Amino acid sequence: MYIIVEDDPSVADALESLLSGAGLPVRVFASAEELIHSAALTADDTMIVDLGLPGMSGGELVRHLEKAGANPKVIAISGKSSRTIARETEGLSDLKILRKPPSADWLEAITA
Amino acid sequence: MGEQEDRRTAVSEARFESLLDTAADGIIVIDDTGRMLVFNKICERLFGYTAQEAIGQNVSLIMPPEFSMSHDRFMSNYHRTGERRIIGIGREVSGMHRDGTVFPLELSVGEAKTADGRQYIGVLRDLRSRRAVEQRVSQLQAQVVHMTRLSAMDEMGAAMAHELNQPLTALLLYLQAVARQVKACHADGKPPSDKMLDVLDKSVQEAERASHIVQRMRQMVEKRDPERATVDLREVVNEALDLSEFVAQGATVTIRRVFGMTPIHVDADATQIQQIILNLLRNALEVAKESEERWVKVSIGSDDRSAFVSVTDSGPGFSEDVGKSLFRTFSTTKKSGMGLGLAISRAIAQNHGGDLMADPGGNGQGATFTLMLPMHRPDDAEDDTWG
Numbered sequence: 001m002y003i004i005v006e007d008d009p010s011v012a013d014a015l016e017s018l019l020s021g022a023g024l025p026v027r028v029f030a031s032a033e034e035l036i037h038s039a040a041l042t043a044d045d046t047m048i049v050d051l052g053l054p055g056m057s058g059g060e061l062v063r064h065l066e067k068a069g070a071n072p073k074v075i076a077i078s079g080k081s082s083r084t085i086a087r088e089t090e091g092l093s094d095l096k097i098l099r100k101p102p103s104a105d106w107l108e109a110i111t112a
Numbered sequence: 113m114g115e116q117e118d119r120r121t122a123v124s125e126a127r128f129e130s131l132l133d134t135a136a137d138g139i140i141v142i143d144d145t146g147r148m149l150v151f152n153k154i155c156e157r158l159f160g161y162t163a164q165e166a167i168g169q170n171v172s173l174i175m176p177p178e179f180s181m182s183h184d185r186f187m188s189n190y191h192r193t194g195e196r197r198i199i200g201i202g203r204e205v206s207g208m209h210r211d212g213t214v215f216p217l218e219l220s221v222g223e224a225k226t227a228d229g230r231q232y233i234g235v236l237r238d239l240r241s242r243r244a245v246e247q248r249v250s251q252l253q254a255q256v257v258h259m260t261r262l263s264a265m266d267e268m269g270a271a272m273a274h275e276l277n278q279p280l281t282a283l284l285l286y287l288q289a290v291a292r293q294v295k296a297c298h299a300d301g302k303p304p305s306d307k308m309l310d311v312l313d314k315s316v317q318e319a320e321r322a323s324h325i326v327q328r329m330r331q332m333v334e335k336r337d338p339e340r341a342t343v344d345l346r347e348v349v350n351e352a353l354d355l356s357e358f359v360a361q362g363a364t365v366t367i368r369r370v371f372g373m374t375p376i377h378v379d380a381d382a383t384q385i386q387q388i389i390l391n392l393l394r395n396a397l398e399v400a401k402e403s404e405e406r407w408v409k410v411s412i413g414s415d416d417r418s419a420f421v422s423v424t425d426s427g428p429g430f431s432e433d434v435g436k437s438l439f440r441t442f443s444t445t446k447k448s449g450m451g452l453g454l455a456i457s458r459a460i461a462q463n464h465g466g467d468l469m470a471d472p473g474g475n476g477q478g479a480t481f482t483l484m485l486p487m488h489r490p491d492d493a494e495d496d497t498w499g
Binding site for chain 2: 013022046106
């Protein structure tokens with residue numbers, strides 16, 4: 001299952017179109033809190049998370065999931081500067097980062 | 113009694129001498145014809161004459177010629193009318209050193225009636241150090257203004273990058289999605305589905321969202337209350353260059369100013385024009401810094417319709433491709449990202465009825481950016497051209 005956590009509805013919808021268009025199973029959440037309340041992730045899942053979520057940030061969500069023992073594959077997306085991204089993902093291992101706006105095919109990057 | 117009196121006088125004179133020489137201010141005593149009777153140590157330093165040289169001469173010796181002419185007239189006027197122009201009041205005047213240097217002085221004058229007639233005591237304070245402080249303060253203020261202007265442009269750039277990111281991301285992802293589906297349909301020999309048209313519609317919406325953001329920014333630039341006035345372009349540009357030179361103190365790039373003698377009047381918001389000039393200058397200085405000759409030339413000219421400000425650097429110029437994309441909002445050849453600055457600058461110029469043009473140079477020629485503004489026409493000054 002592919003899990004999208006993105007507060008911008010257009011970006012979330014576009015991402016969903018891209019993944020579901022390729023026949024992949026997708027669920028969309030608008031916030032970290034919404035995801036935590038309604039879904040449990042496993043190591044088989046891939047979570048695509050915006051680092052700049054309002055409320056619990058993307059980085060905090062990843063830390064929270066690690067602590068809870070869920071180990072999905074994580075792809076972080078962000079429109080911020082590389083320095084900010086480095087700060088927000090400090091201490092997080094095994095994290096693929098995709099920067100907004102996309103400069104390459106994201107489907108390939110996500111499913112690789 | 114005579115002997116005692118002489119001794120008392122001698123003691124009093126000795127005290128007076130030592131007072132004169134320890135005073136922190138210049139002290140001069142003149143008689144009612146303007147002849148100097150006392151010229152203390154500080155005066156020797158201030159004016160470059162020894163007391164021996166000065167005493168006995170007219171006080172006009174230490175004034176710039178334009179003041180010395182009127183001094184005699186002031187004195188005789190005072191003697192005739194008793195009207196006080198300076199005595200007991202004090203004012204700022206100009207003094208002149210032996211070497212011709214004219215400098216500001218604060219002068220207070222007292223009057224003494226003596227057995228030898230009226231005498232005037234002048235106390236002089238050199239104002240140059242105070243001036244230097246004042247100048248420094250105003251320079252720092254200018255620097256703050258300059259920084260504020262530049263950072264406003266940078267902040268706008270950062271804000272726009274942030275805002276444009278979301279619609280552009282969505283747009284590109286929709287297009288990636290639809291491109292994949294088109295390819296898949298094509299491979300299966302099927303016609304495009306409604307779903308694909310739906311995704312295309314959405315991508316158009318996202319493109320519109322991005323363009324609304326750009327329009328909003330344009331309004332910020334254009335709809336700011338214009339403070340248009342008829343100004344001499346040379347003065348406006350000069351001020352911008354002074355600001356920039358001050359901030360770049362110690363920099364190794366020479367700024368050459370090629371200005372004509374006649375005023376060039378344009379109807380413009382001086383602050384906005386200075387923003388453009390500062391922006392062009394910052395680009396040019398950055399390029400020139402890396403070049404061998406290290407200069408930036410700023411020239412101003414006009415024909416009967418338009419005024420021009422050109423900024424040329426000693427750099428290598430840029431390729432035609434770069435030239436074409438220069439004014440695109442985020443394009444830049446440098447890390448600091450001045451592409452947005454150029455786009456805003458051009459928007460400001462066009463809003464003034466002018467334009468901003470780039471000559472890429474190359475083959476040993478540096479790049480030239482030219483700001484064009486319509487000349488002020490006295491006839492239609494009240495015309496509602498700016499709507």
